[in-house]
Amino acid sequence: MGISRGWRRLLFFLPLILIPLLLSVSELHQNSNLKDLGKNHHKKFDHLFLGPATGQGLPNRLQCQGLKALNKTHFTTSSLTFNFTDNISFVTVFAIYNISLFAHADDKSSAMVTVGNTSYTKAGRSMAILNVFINFVQVSMPRSNIIILSDPASELPIHRNNVSVLPIEGDYSRGRLMLQRIKSYIAFLETRYKEHSKTNNHSNHYIFTDSDVAVVDDLGYIFHHYPNFHLAVTFRNNKDQPLNSGFIAVRGTPDGILKAKRFLQEVLEVYSSKYMKASRMLGDQLALAWVVKSHPSFDAKRFTRPEAFLHEIHGALVLFLPCAVYNWTPPEGAGQFHGMPLDVKVVHFKGSRKRLMLESWNNFNSSSSDFSDMLCLVLKSGRTKYDF
Template identity: 75%
Template sequence: MAILDIFVNFIQVSMPRSNVIILTDPASQFSMEKSSTTVLPIQGDYSRGNLMLQRIMSYITFLEQRLKEHPERLKCINHYIFTDSDIALVGNLGQIFEKYHDFHLALTFRNNKDQPLNSGFIAVRGTSDGILRAKAFLQEVLEVYSTKYMKASRMLGDQLALAWVVKSHLTFATKKFSRPEAFSGDINGKLVLFLPCLIYNWTPPEGAGQFHGMPLDVQVVHFKGSRKRLMLESWNLFNSTSNLSDMLCLILGSGRTKYDF
């Protein structure tokens, strides 16, 4: 809950006009007493071994609910970004939809042969067409996940399924993944934007020998695994100083330390 609380705090600092919707298991029975933050229970199997599969199913259910909203409400476009809760937004991600006009959904990539796509960040354009096509894309990923990667369902199945869908349709993608530059492609009529993890899903280094610096224009910091303690320390520092540069320096310096959590 401390991580989730800080997750919302960073969003409210970096994107104060946004609404935070927490998708969760109805059995979790918790509430968030924060402005512009709601908890949305979605039925499903949230057991540990099924969690990554259920996450994609929950995203699909959420998008289906948006499509069922009154047509007049959909005229007021609200874009959506699905993320893990162990991230800190340090930039306004609304600029993605302003800078890149022709995409239905966006994924983040890295130079990793087997897992080039990280599922911890998925952006969806909030038009009816964008929501519909993003849902169709995720349904294709879900089908591949269910038929090919259930043995990896506990952790990596979603990322392996994402990579399979993308690579099977975009033969040039593998070469593009080695360069930290945004690109796009058409996957069965779904326009997918690929954003570099280096900027939009950057993970702090961990442990001696992993000190490689930080991009100056990083927008999203992803505190994976044992780095969650660093997320707590980062927010405490920012909360005491309101200085984003000092906070990023703390994260950068963490490359000399291994965080055990």
């Protein structure tokens, strides 16, 4: 009987003994998961991670249901009364150096990346980005030309209609590429200024962009809606870096080309004297902001309002265009809570967003969707780091 009562007591107290033990094991397992999550937090994914679209319910923002747009972006069309004797050329700086586009998979330097059904080496994916940039321009503005400024030593296998490669001597190494970009722009404008007399008085406007942008609307609108500027840059509400150098438009008149060249020479001088420590990245944007903000009559508070405005800087009439429309960047992490404006014209896939640029084009090209639907893919992605 004593033994029986002892077992009963043990069975009664056994749950009270086991519960803390089970809780400890549970906590240990939970802590282990948190550690694993921490390890993978900064891991770059090899696929897009889609989340809720930002800007839901906000007026004048793209609204999506899945990857379908519920409202359409406010695209202009060629039916607008543009002066079609004015041509537009896109100009970008790009260099690649004697690197096999088909490196062996066991070569660690090749860093193979797969997007859809295609695998790319480091050089191959750079070329893929350049070709997608060309694709977007040729869909949005089929009458425009594309000029690629590159090192004469760089081998670019580009054979596309209305696309040309213009070699310009310089230092295109990675650490000096942003500095060289401004130098190449200045050299290009110098040649165009000298050759302008041969264009039969027809203006050829220029839009200088990074090669990781998607043009999703006809940008000829800028030159007709704002007839007085010499060059245009894009701005955002950012105290330290209010200007982004990934988009610069230049009016193709002799005065516009000359004033734009002189303006960029000012930027280059400031870059070379003040920001060489940031020559690999951001130096050009810091120099651009310094040239603008140091002008005595300029009010930097205008950067806080997303409205285009015109201001004279060192003799050049500079048009300031909001990044939200002319240089919109997909969110990453917390991202932009206000969504995508319906009148967005340029999407900039800067930084680690290159995969998204390729997948966006694949989505547009492989389905019957229009730009509005494709932009839903862009808007719903970007909640994590990508792989390039």
